[in-house]
């Protein structure tokens with residue numbers, strides 16, 4: 001055991017000494033006598049085999065708990081660091097992707113339960129577990145005294161809709177290794193907020209689907225930008241509801257969708273940086289007026305973009 005530690009150290013000294021020695025051994029025109037450096041090298045070489053092994057490096061402190069911060073509320077998120085040697089990390093039922101340096105992103109759906117387990121299975125098999133308390137939100141609920149549209153969507157509509165939904169689902173499932181998830185997000189465009197995330201109508205007691213993003217209405221044709229770095233995984237016009245649609249993957253399962261664009265200036269597969277112009281506000285697809293609908297998803301969870309960017313000013 002001592003030998004395996006000692007041998008590389010001795011080799012290291014010898015290698016260094018021979019390097020110094022070759023310089024010191026250069027012919028000296030002023031003297032025949034060995035230079036002091038040469039003597040020092042001789043001594044070093046002769047002493048090398050009996051040098052005591054160097055002291056072992058101090059052990060790295062092992063991180064045994066999660067560290068995180070963020071918005072622990074419905075539609076919110078956390079960024080954090082996993083315990084050392086975490087082989088697998090999960091939040092509730094969802095698997096959490098952990099970067100090589102141990103950092104991760106995780107988020108809470110609009111309808112998240114009041115508590116969720118954040119857990120790591122270590123390489124040793126040990127489980128580190130923490131309960132996160134998720135504050136409920138007071139979602140804007142509108143009760144209307146009309147029945148929900150009877151019959152649902154027509155067969156003709158669904159024939160057109162199904163391939164669109166498939167394209168959106170496949171794009172969102174793409175993993176690009178983008179790192180925008182770790183950045184502080186910026187507003188893609190500023191303007192009047194014409195629809196908040198989470199708003200829901202109840203039709204005579206029957207809940208309709210809630211609003212899955214935030215609507216910003218700065219005016220028709222106004223350019224909007226990427227709120228964080230990412231890779232464009234979808235950029236196409238003509239979706240029946242979304243119209244001109246751009247989806248950007250920010251990595252770790254987090255992605256942004258931008259709807260109703262009048263113009264798209266990026267292509268699928270392209271990397272974009274925070275603040276880069278990606279499209280222009282419009283009213284394509286199903287929209288009552290020109291606005292940008294910005295939706296954020298982490299895996300299956302729908303998130304409130306407002307919590308990522310803070311109030312507009």
Ligand SMILES: [Zn+2]
Pocket residue numbers: 195211213214215292293294
């Ligand atoms: Zn919207």
